[in-house]
Amino acid sequence: MPELPEVEITVRTLRPKVEGKELRALRVLDPKIPQVSPLLGLPAKVDGIFRGGKHIVFAFPKKLLVIHLRMSGRLAWDEGESVPKHTRLILEFPHGRVLxxxxxxxxxxxxxxxxxxxxGPDALGDLSFLEEALRESKAPIKVWLLDQRNIxxxxxIYAAEALFLAGIDPRRPASSLGPAEIARLKQAIHQVLNEALAAMGTTLSDNAYLTPAGEIGDYQPRVYGKEGLPCPTCGTPIERVELGGRGTYFCPRCQR
DNA sequence: TCATCCCTGTGG
DNA sequence: CCACAGGGATGA
Known part of the structure; x- marks a missing residue:
């Protein structure tokens, strides 16, 4: 579910709630999750919270607590008592808790x-490394963009959206992109991510993603999940193919 | 570089 | 019932 924008919104929303605050206790509700509590030496003050790629990092004076939401995870700020279904971990603060x-x-x-x-370098940062990096891979550009070691x-979602905005076929070998296409891609990646940040992320029909405050994200994908629907630019039906084992959506006319 | 697996839920 | 799902580690 969560990609960079959703993780970034999560971090930004939680920051004023937890930064400088004391983590009193940590309750692990799922045996799959390691008992991290003793490692942290609680109680401990949260020095900061930041994002590393799609990882969420809670920084304590001596240790880091690192959470990855993967496909269906989310963090919620909660000041109540009830424990929602599928809660795996609770971080207890004096004035509320992170679920x-x-x-x-x-x-x-x-x-x-x-x-x-x-x-790899953060997708929101300087992307000038792409010129050289893309030359070295024959992988489909979409697969390359999804590999976190690259970027x-x-x-x-956003890999598909960026390639649509850049007008690049997701199946193209990374090394086949020309300078003008790479320039468009860099611009498109930043545009898509900034649009999504402004919209507070993407909430699909299953409502799996909500901000920590419980709000939906308003970003509306142009091609992701739109198989058979008209391309917003030219009206050609959006196609779906499989790339690197993932559903991949694109406009066969606009993306070449 | 690929398939497979990890899990559970939802929608067709 | 089967297909598919915002991710990524693993082993062939």
Missing amino acids: FIDPRRLGTVEVMEEFSKEL AGLGN
Whole structure:
């Protein structure tokens, strides 16, 4: 579910709630999740919360608590008492709590000394590295963009959306993109991510993603999930193919 | 570089 | 019932 914009919105929403606050206790409700509580030495003050690719990092004076939401996870800020269905972890603060809710149980929770993941440059940052990096891979550009070691933050929705805006066929080998196409791609990635941030992310029909405040994201994909529907630009039916095992949506006329 | 697996839920 | 799902680690 969550890609860079959803994770970034999550972090921004939680920041004023948890930064500088004391984490009193941590309750693990799912045996799949490791007992991280002793590792953190609670209670402990949250120095900061930040995003690393799609990871959410709670920074304590000596340790980091790193959460990845994977497909169906989300964090919620809650000041009530009830425990919603699929709650896997609860971070207890004096004035409220953070709930990790994850129906599919694919999300991960770990404690690290320092943040070290094999992540490429952040998708929101300077993308000038793409010129050279794309030359070295024959993988389909869509598959390349989804590999977090290449570029961090894009997922299945926004990779498809960026390629649509750039007018690039997702099946094209990365190394086949010319300078003008790469320039369009860089611009399109930033545009799509910034649009999604402004919209507070994307909430699909299943409502799996909500901000920590419980609000939906208003981003409206142009091609993702739109198989058979008319392309917003030219009206040609959107097609779906499988790339790297993931559903991939594109306009066969606008994207070449 | 690919399939397979991890899980559970939903929609056709 | 089967297909599919905003992600990623793993092993062949």
